[in-house]
Amino acid sequence: MTTPAAEAQRSAPRTARAVARRELTSAIIASAREQLAEIGPAQLSVRAVARELGMASSAVYRYFPSRDELLTALLVIIYNELADVVARADSSVRRRSDFAGRWLAIARAMHGWAQQRPYDYAFLYGSPVPGYSAPEATIGPSARVTGVVIGLLHDVFDAGAAPRPALTVPRAAHKSLATFRELVGFEISDDLALRGLTAWGGLLGALTLELFGHLYRVIDDYDVHFDIVARRLCPI
Amino acid sequence: MTTPAAEAQRSAPRTARAVARRELTSAIIASAREQLAEIGPAQLSVRAVARELGMASSAVYRYFPSRDELLTALLVIIYNELADVVARADSSVRRRSDFAGRWLAIARAMHGWAQQRPYDYAFLYGSPVPGYSAPEATIGPSARVTGVVIGLLHDVFDAGAAPRPALTVPRAAHKSLATFRELVGFEISDDLALRGLTAWGGLLGALTLELFGHLYRVIDDYDVHFDIVARRLCPI
DNA sequence: TGTACATCAGTGAACGCGCGTTCACTGATGTAC
DNA sequence: TGTACATCAGTGAACGCGCGTTCACTGATGTAC
Numbered sequence: 001m002t003t004p005a006a007e008a009q010r011s012a013p014r015t016a017r018a019v020a021r022r023e024l025t026s027a028i029i030a031s032a033r034e035q036l037a038e039i040g041p042a043q044l045s046v047r048a049v050a051r052e053l054g055m056a057s058s059a060v061y062r063y064f065p066s067r068d069e070l071l072t073a074l075l076v077i078i079y080n081e082l083a084d085v086v087a088r089a090d091s092s093v094r095r096r097s098d099f100a101g102r103w104l105a106i107a108r109a110m111h112g113w114a115q116q117r118p119y120d121y122a123f124l125y126g127s128p129v130p131g132y133s134a135p136e137a138t139i140g141p142s143a144r145v146t147g148v149v150i151g152l153l154h155d156v157f158d159a160g161a162a163p164r165p166a167l168t169v170p171r172a173a174h175k176s177l178a179t180f181r182e183l184v185g186f187e188i189s190d191d192l193a194l195r196g197l198t199a200w201g202g203l204l205g206a207l208t209l210e211l212f213g214h215l216y217r218v219i220d221d222y223d224v225h226f227d228i229v230a231r232r233l234c235p236i
Numbered sequence: 237m238t239t240p241a242a243e244a245q246r247s248a249p250r251t252a253r254a255v256a257r258r259e260l261t262s263a264i265i266a267s268a269r270e271q272l273a274e275i276g277p278a279q280l281s282v283r284a285v286a287r288e289l290g291m292a293s294s295a296v297y298r299y300f301p302s303r304d305e306l307l308t309a310l311l312v313i314i315y316n317e318l319a320d321v322v323a324r325a326d327s328s329v330r331r332r333s334d335f336a337g338r339w340l341a342i343a344r345a346m347h348g349w350a351q352q353r354p355y356d357y358a359f360l361y362g363s364p365v366p367g368y369s370a371p372e373a374t375i376g377p378s379a380r381v382t383g384v385v386i387g388l389l390h391d392v393f394d395a396g397a398a399p400r401p402a403l404t405v406p407r408a409a410h411k412s413l414a415t416f417r418e419l420v421g422f423e424i425s426d427d428l429a430l431r432g433l434t435a436w437g438g439l440l441g442a443l444t445l446e447l448f449g450h451l452y453r454v455i456d457d458y459d460v461h462f463d464i465v466a467r468r469l470c471p472i
Numbered sequence: 473t474g475t476a477c478a479t480c481a482g483t484g485a486a487c488g489c490g491c492g493t494t495c496a497c498t499g500a501t502g503t504a505c
Numbered sequence: 506t507g508t509a510c511a512t513c514a515g516t517g518a519a520c521g522c523g524c525g526t527t528c529a530c531t532g533a534t535g536t537a538c
Contacts, residue, residue: 017501017513024514040366042278047491058494059515067492126363128448130276142450173464176457183454197455198442198465202434205441209433212364214378218419219433221412228409229434253480253534260481283524294527295482303525 079141107230166191195235202233273355315377343466402427431471438469
């Protein structure tokens with residue numbers, strides 16, 4: 001919970017210094033995102049950012065204490081951006097009880113976003129950056145994305161709309177879902193949980209195939225193909 | 237087709253030079269694979285390979301004309317290695333008409349291999365390496381892997397064991413499969429083709445989730461979880 | 473079998489770059505009285 | 506409102522590294538006669 005005063009201070013900095021700091025911070029981020037698109041996260045360089053902004057490379061360290069912290073900031077921003085897109089798509093479905101429609105809206109939103117920003121997609125869901133391990137700070141924003149799907153599962157379960165008959169789930173698989181059950185924070189059947197996880201994985205797999213070039217000279221129309229695959233992946 | 241003579245020559249080089257060349261070539265590859273595991277393909281460096289082998293960096297150029305060609309050689313070798321593992325798993329299922337069993341064997345083989353060599357997995361199916369685009373030479377080896385799945389679909393279709401009723405496939409989706417149909421080289425229904433592609437994507441997605449850390453603190457037992465997801469992905 | 477020549481592997485220096493991070497310093501901005 | 510002091514942003518040099526690739530060269534290996 002933030003007080004209105006604190007809010008105002010954050011959104012409208014008072015001093016010239018604070019204004020400049022805000023502006024340069026976002027200029028650094030913007031330049032870093034360009035680099036991300038051109039050479040990837042592993043090669044992203046503080047010096048190149050400084051060069052593009054016409055400042056000494058050491059000056060960047062007034063804004064981000066290290067290259068890794070810059071990467072972390074990017075991760076947080078990009079996860080949040082994607083989460084916004086996906087959440088908006090989910091809630092834009094007219095009849096909110098049209099669960100399959102919501103799933104498809106989520107899938108299409110992911111697809112559209114990933115097509116527009118393939119490098120961002122690769123940064124979030126592609127190979128980990130060697131030598132960099134995402135800190136705790138990125139967990140929240142990353143969970144916002146999956147939270148949209150979990151919200152959908154919640155509504156499905158609540159409405160008693162889970163597919164029947166539920167597939168049986170062996171005890172070992174039930175046990176391995178313990179942390180997941182805690183995480184979602186509401187009651188959910190094992191079957192529906194597994195359907196959700198499988199569908200989510202399938203979605204990322206479909207995006208990976210397309211964006212990382214594995215459908216090149218295999219599938220003729222990526223959009224049409226993605227759509228039908230997304231439909232078939234629908235967990236509900 | 238190769239003559240026995242040519243075969244013998246390739247497998248048992250005659251001259252001392254040829255012997256040394258073979259040995260050093262594979263030493264370079266081995267060292268490069270170590271680097272792949274430690275720092276990833278984007279950072280893989282010719283000089284580091286040379287350093288590890290105790291030779292001048294320029295000497296490596298007698299074996300691979302550029303860093304990119306070294307990456308290509310690695311791709312080819314690793315795809316082939318995975319293809320061998322997967323093909324062996326597929327053909328090891330006792331009753332070859334146990335199609336679901338074959339699917340599961342393929343999935344488990346992928347999983348086991350990827351767990352043992354996560355960096356190799358990331359190289360093949362993770363983010364593309366910025367500035368490097370895989371040449372034609374890698375298409376064949378990469379197709380050997382998917383070829384195993386396609387072989388399974390072939391046997392399923394041949395045996396008339398495709399799941400019924402087949403889901404309907406809109407005309408646009410049918411059209412976007414044209415190249416795929418040519419590629420597989422045998423008659424296959426749109427529904428079975430889509431099931432195969434969706435399942436394959438789902439498999440990669442499940443591996444991506446697990447290996448790239450997205451199941452960390454979400455799923456307790458990766459092996460158990462993967463197994464049940466793989467079963468649910470079964471296209472047959 | 474011996475010799476002459478051609479081929480090839482490996483060297484080491486060089487070219488022209490790149491990087492993350494630290495540090496003492498200058499000069500501008502902000503604040504408390 | 507004016508002054509004194511504290512804070513902060515940005516500089517430029519430096520440390521200690523890294524890289525891919527080329528090139529003239531040496532010395533060993535291979536081959537044709």
